[in-house]
Amino acid sequence: MEIFIGVESTAHTFGVGVVDSSGRVLANVKDSYTSADGGMIPDKVALHHKEVAERIREEAFSVAGIAWGDVSFIAYSAGPGLDPALWAGYNIVKVWSEKEGKKIVGVNHCCAHLSIGKVWNKLEDACYLYVSGVNTQVIVETPPTVAGREGKYLIIGETLDIGLGNMLDKFGRVLGLGFPAGAAMEKLALQGKYVELPYAVKGMDVSFSGILTKVEQMYKSGKISKEDACFSVQETAFAMCTEVVERAMAHTGKKELLLVGGVGANMRFCSMLQTMCEERGAKFFKVPMDLAGDQGAMIAWEGFLRRDSYGDVSIKPHWRTDEV
Numbered sequence: 001m002e003i004f005i006g007v008e009s010t011a012h013t014f015g016v017g018v019v020d021s022s023g024r025v026l027a028n029v030k031d032s033y034t035s036a037d038g039g040m041i042p043d044k045v046a047l048h049h050k051e052v053a054e055r056i057r058e059e060a061f062s063v064a065g066i067a068w069g070d071v072s073f074i075a076y077s078a079g080p081g082l083d084p085a086l087w088a089g090y091n092i093v094k095v096w097s098e099k100e101g102k103k104i105v106g107v108n109h110c111c112a113h114l115s116i117g118k119v120w121n122k123l124e125d126a127c128y129l130y131v132s133g134v135n136t137q138v139i140v141e142t143p144p145t146v147a148g149r150e151g152k153y154l155i156i157g158e159t160l161d162i163g164l165g166n167m168l169d170k171f172g173r174v175l176g177l178g179f180p181a182g183a184a185m186e187k188l189a190l191q192g193k194y195v196e197l198p199y200a201v202k203g204m205d206v207s208f209s210g211i212l213t214k215v216e217q218m219y220k221s222g223k224i225s226k227e228d229a230c231f232s233v234q235e236t237a238f239a240m241c242t243e244v245v246e247r248a249m250a251h252t253g254k255k256e257l258l259l260v261g262g263v264g265a266n267m268r269f270c271s272m273l274q275t276m277c278e279e280r281g282a283k284f285f286k287v288p289m290d291l292a293g294d295q296g297a298m299i300a301w302e303g304f305l306r307r308d309s310y311g312d313v314s315i316k317p318h319w320r321t322d323e324v
């Protein structure tokens, strides 16, 4: 059995995961940068990663009960992400690699979110919905063109403007809910009723800026309560995503749906997707909390899958899911 480690540093989290070649997570330790106002200053994030790196690695090794001698390679998050945070992670990995004589494998952070969900749920042929702050993507996987290689993740639908999480957070800021606002909005929505907002599905793509502009206007002019606003934003945006995912599943014949990304924590969203899947005889899957957010285990596993295709790729701040 091969053992390898993964290092995550694309944004506020620095994490080290230890995984084996059966996909078992032996350790997954992380530390996230926080600030009182909820903002994220890139240089401070980078400094945070440098400061915690060695301690996090030691903790991960101790939880997994391994030493450097057991590690076959080091995977790291090459992108997409914040430049200074990515550089911090890459530089740390380079030092470890040279000191311990280990190969490094640069991986795509978004693909890693999908791959860890896939192995944990033992999925074979899923349709994926990736909804985080920045990303809103409907993804399917193509079979590998080269035997023994991983397939490609194809984006077949996405947001034409802002990500779903960012839209919720931006409106949350208007409501004074702090950052991130998704969970607080979910609570308020429980007391709300539906008011019509712009429903924008364009082919396989969605657009959220119209909802944001309209609900902001309505709220600021006193035409809608906080509760009704949250409920209506959720219903409209989640229904748009559900429609596009359903079309993706109908066209591709996929019978499994995997939801990944922070917005996937929303119970109302999950129940909408669950109902859609049940109605078409498909199965709905999620990722357990400890593998849902940013962490090193997913980077380790994605590194294992791509170890023959990728090596030291430096950092790739704008690396798209479908360019892997």
Ligand code: ATP
Binding pocket: 010, 011, 109, 110, 113, 131, 132, 133, 134, 135, 164, 165, 166, 168, 169, 180, 181, 182, 183, 184, 186, 261, 262, 263, 264, 265, 266, 267, 293, 294
């Ligand atoms: P990535 O780098 O993968 O794009 P990210 O850092 O942008 O990740 P995640 O941590 O995956 O994002 O997700 C954060 C988003 O999830 C925030 O926009 C937050 O408001 C949203 N979120 C968290 N909990 C809930 C919830 N219960 N309902 C709706 N949105 C939620």
Ligand code: FE2
Binding pocket: 109, 113, 132, 293, 294
């Ligand atoms: Fe992420």
